[in-house]
Amino acid sequence: MTTSAAMPFAMSPDAAMQEWMKFTNKMANWPKVAEVARNTRVGATPTQTVYQEDKLRLLRYESDVEKRHRTPLVVAFALVNRPYILDLRPGKSVVHHFIDRGFDVYNIDWGVPEPSDKHLSLEDYVLRYMDHVVDQVRERTGCDQINLLGYCMGGSMSAMYTALRPEKIKNLILMAAPVDWSTQESLLSVWTDPKYFDVDKMLDTYGNAPAEWLQSSFMMLKPVQNLFEKYIGFYENMENEKFLEDFFAMETWLNDNIPVAGETFRQFVKLCFHRNLLIKGELEIGKERVDLGRITCPVLNLTAQHDHLVPCGQSLPFNDAVGSKDRKSINFPAGHIGLAVGSKAHRDLWPKVYEWLADRSDELEG
Amino acid sequence: MAEDNQAVPGFDPFMKFWADMTGRMAASGVTAPTGAPDMMAQMRKTFFGAMAEYADDYMRSEQFLSAMKQNMDNALAFKQQINQFLTSTLQSSQMPSRSDTDHIVLLVRGMESRIVEKLDDLSARVDQLEAQRNGSAKKPTGKDKPQHKKSGRSQR
Secondary structure, three states, X not given: OOOOOOOOOOOOHHHHHHXXXXXXXXXXXXXXXXXXXXXXXXXXXXXXXXXXXXXXXXEEEOOOOOOOEOOOEEEEOOOOOOHHHHEXXXXXXXXXXXXXXXXXEEEEEOOOOOHHHOOOOHHHHHHHHHHHHHHHHHHHHOOOOEEEEEEOHHHHHHHHHHHHOHHHEEEEEEEOOOOOOOOOOOHHHHHOOOOOOOHHHHXXXXXXXXXXXXXXXXXXXXXXXXXXXXXXHHHHOOOOHHHHHHHHHHXXXXXXXXXXXXXXXXXXXXXXXXXXXXXXXXXXXXXEEOOHHHOOOOEEEEEEOOOOOOOHHHHOHHHHHOOOOOEEEEEEOOOOOHHHHOHHHHHHHHHHHHHHHHHHOOEOOO | OHHHHHHOXXXXXXXXXXXXXXXXXXXXXXXXXXXXXXXXXXXXXXXXXXXXXXXXXXXHOHHXXXXXXXXXXXXXXXHHHHHHHHHHHHHHOOOOOHHHHHHHHHHHHHHHHHHHHHHHHHHHHHHHHHHHHOOOOOOOOOOOOOOOOXXXXXXX
């Protein structure tokens, strides 16, 4: 009478014993898990700070690999997280693809805004910090133009900068960078609707956009994945050391959110999310209008097919808005972060990106 | 009864999620569970897939957005009360408060902007004078203007 048909969720004694053994093995592995967690290091490549301004640091990646390309590459990440995601771990490093093949690579660490930095605006970040960084790299390398790679919000800022100072940029690569906020595909666009979200009230109260608040917003974009599936995956793979190393490196980065300077956050929400001025060519930074049509350098636009944060629809219109004749987009089957750390992206995407950039960069003579 | 169900917040979307999940399970051939691990994994995947879709729909709903707004308003009101209390306490004990430091930062930024503007004007005038001295008719344009950089920089 007690067959599986009569009791659909019944488990045979053998199967139950197997499950119990599996569970006890996993529990016995906890000390190893704790050790891996304790020893997890992020940032695969050594860096040297070559320039500092206020809280910003310009990092240069050190390498013994002989330089083959004269034009350097500057990487600009978003203001909401730390930039080491682009060099998370060996085998999961975007910058490594370029360093290993002879590029001189720099990364902008925007620093952590203090309450007194709440007045920093897009003008400060784009026309001041970014411009100074670009000038600094031009001066160091003796190149008139540099290559710029912008990721996420850093991509939007890179697009703004290139439109404002086109003469300083040789090639532009955008990576999951939003430029058109006309669709409501992303939950962030829905949540920032002025009917439900009073950005002025929040910033008048907090000063900067709080890191914890940003972190919980990002987590809630995919609650089932972030609150359940991730930990089930962890439980199932907790005997796999390689998995644990990647897991803890990723968790370190995910929990390392930083606040965003209040004025910049206000401008981003109001001018981009609410009024969508960038793609319309009506955005003004300082006293200068940002006209994407002024971008004439070669452009490579990388988008992620399963991006829940910046859906492709927010990035792809960029290629139609620029004045470049040499423009290309690659829509890769990955998520927003997978584009930077996914094994598939490192195997199939980044070698192509390197080829694209190498073809368009000056080679070193001799 | 139907009216009662309507009154329970989130009931309809939950029913939609449940119907969706069971529909998917039936479609993927999950009928009589036997406790086999791969089947359990399949069930779990289907369950989470449906739940994720439900969560996405729910977080776009008027109901969720209104609740989010209300929660945020309450949290901000509480934080504002704390800020006001701390500010008044600091002021009454003659100590600098956040608003004082904000005021100083604004003053410094204003002063810095004015100095940078003056320096840019001066540079433009020097360029103009040099151009005149060299007998060139060329007038300096915005592009030629050296952009003066604000303080706090260090080079290594």
